[in-house]
Amino acid sequence: MSTPQAGQTATKSATPVAPKTTPTKGSPSKPASKMHRRSRSGKPMWWSNNEQRKQQKDTIKNIIKRTKLSEKNTQAGTSNAGTPPGLSHSLPTSATYSEATARTRAASVESQHSPVYDFNQPLSHDYYDFHPHVVSPAYDPNLHYQPFPSTPYEVDIKTERQMFVNDVPTRRDSSISTFSTYQPPPQHPLSYPEDDWINENIYGTGDMFSGEDGLDMDFFDFSHGAPQASQQALIQVDDCDRPLLDHFIDNVLRLIFPILEVNQHGSARTEVILPALESNRCYLHCCLSISAIHLKSTRGLQGEQIDSDIMRHRYATITELCEALKLDTNHSQILEATLGMIFFQCSVGRPGDALPDIPWHSHFEAATNLVRKLEMPHAMIHDNNARSHPPFNMTLSSWIDILGATMIGRSPQFADTYREKNQSGSTSGLCELMGCEDSMMYLISEIACLDALKSSHGINDMQLCQLIGSLGNSLDTTEVTPESLAWPYSNTGALRPRQLSRNMTSVFRLAARIYLCSLVPHSNKADPTMQGLVERFTSGLQLIPHGPDGFDRSIVWPLLIAGSQSTPHSTFRQVLAGRIASLGEHAEFGSFGRMVRLLQEVWCQSDEADRAGSGVNVHWRDVMQQKGWDFLLI
Secondary structure, three states: OOOOOOOOOHHHHOOOOOOOOOOOOOOOOHHHHHHOOEOOOOOEHHHHOHHHHHHHHHHHHHHHHHHHHHHHHHOOOOOOOOOOOOOOOOOOOHHHHHHHHHHOOOOOOOOOOOOOOOOOOOOOOHHHOOOOOOOOOOOOOOOOOOOOOOOOEEEEEEEEEEEEEOOEEEEEEEEEEEEEEOOOOOOOOOOOOOOOHHHHHHHOOOOOOOOOOOOOOOOOEOOOOOOOOOOOOOOOOOHHHHHHHHHHHHHHHHHHOHHHHHHOOOHHHHHHHHHHHHHOHHHHHHHHHHHHHHHHHHHOOOOHHHHHHHHHHHHHHHHHHHHHHHHOOOHHHHHHHHHHHHHHHHHOOOOOOOOOOOOHHHHHHHHHHHHHHOOHHHHHHOOOOOOOOOEHHHHHHHHHHHHHHHHHOOOOOOHHHHHHHHHHOOOOOHHHHHOOOHHHHHHHHHHHHHHHHHHOOOOOHHHHHHHHHHHHHHHHHOOOOHHHOOOOEOOOOOEOHHHHHHHHHHHHHHHHHHHHHOOOOOOOOOOHHHHHHHHHHHHHHHHOOOOOOOOHHHOHHHHHHHHHOOOOOOHHHHHHHHHHHHHHHHHHOHHHHHHHHHHHHHHHHHHHHHHHOOOOOOOHHHHHHHHOOOOOOO
16 A cells, blocks of 8 residues: 555544554464465455455455454553544543554554555544534444544534514624534535424424324415415504504514414414514504504503504504405405404403494494405305315404304304304314314304394294203203313423313303303393303313413403303302402403403492392393493403
8 A cells, every 4th residue: 555645634644554463473474475365566366356355355344343352352451552542422632632643553554454545535423423414523333443633623603693673683692602523524515404393393293292183283274375484574664653563563462362372383473463564554554553552551651642643543544444445456455454453452452441433343344245255154165174274364253253243132144154064063263263162153153143033022932942942952962071171281381272272162161051041031140050050160260271371361251151140149250350360450451351341330230139129130231232332352
């Protein structure tokens, strides 16, 4: 083997080769000559054949392995054994390594047993190669070793983080970490995968802590389509309104769809609200108005400025809606903004807000017309397979439609659609959006239809009781075993979305029974059957997390229905008072605050009637009409 060429580094000259064999006294040298027969030119007979050379190369490598193993076992600790550096999982330091290489036997140029070695061969480190991008030490687990460079490489890693608001950089942090490695830098640039592993490995494959099956991250058909991983919202807003936009994104957005956030992490932000803020000016004005209302109620702001902000954006929303309706185009965007004006009010504001506004049910009439223009009910009926993707805006409309109908004593606008969906057993996405299973919401729609029929005197008492019995049997078919209801947090503290949905559906089921029983002619809340249902409802609340991070604000309608039938001695009132206290100031805002205010007035009037012995049942809808309240308590 020829000597290394000029310019080769010391690393290459330390390549492992066959060690010299110094014959001891009395040991014959013929076995070596028999092993490698040489031609007249002085080279072995196998030198001219590439295949034989390869075989001989492998043979010599195996001999080296056995030799080094023997030296390690029999001559460990002796200075002339020529043992390699210790094969441990820790890298040698520069000091210990230089000492080890000084003791290592140098390569023999004259040795006939030296294999042909390729100095350009990359270092082998199979043991640590979990991933091609991992920088691992040059360590081979087999017993023949490979050399390290005389000094380690120093690697600097710079990490940068930058925050953008409306595509404007607001903060930038950077840090540099330095470490040493004997692995040479890669010859080609490394390519790293996209960040899609976050959704796939964490959210897409199930809850690693709770043990529940994976959630369908693509359940809804959002009007804006699937977002791109690197999408940044570019929201055009005047400088004077930027604080309102920032407040909405930072403080209001998280309040709007709590159950959707549990079931589909981040989708409310990235797939519903931010894309709409970017592309829909009417929607943007609606959100800025909602942000101003939230600022006023939470920070106690008073004065013309905050009221002007509320009314200015509220008026801009209505103006742009009317202009868009005249053009009769962009129906999806108009529906999106209209639903925002209806639903976002449920998360902000106090019961006593006196600024002029259009009632929610007037907005919903326009939304109903848009839903029909877009043929959403027809599409939902004809897409009843189990893997369908309900339109998000239709699901939100259904939620408002069913529970909103009970607020005004009318039948839901799309009751026929829900009836067909219930018969086919298909989903509308209500469970994923608001927590109650679709089948239960369909039955509440039927009870609302019966309530409207009774209010219009379109049915006699006998027919009414028959229909009440029929709906009661339907509710019986949805009952679950007590064992299926449990605390929704796992032992590790992770929230189990499906368990939470089962618990919430149980609460809605009991509220639906109370609502149905209240339709019985001459019903009385003091009846033992009614009070038994209220007590069962109160027990079911124990499985709904409370407090600022709980879900009391997601069960406003059941709390209203059960609370309206409670008596002064019901444990419900004490339990509700405790949950109000745990919510703190959050109990004063949005639909929850309005529900509490309504129940207080209902209790005041009903308790006074009971003390007077009049036997009058005070209905919560009558109280709202007396007070002029147009609440949507969902």
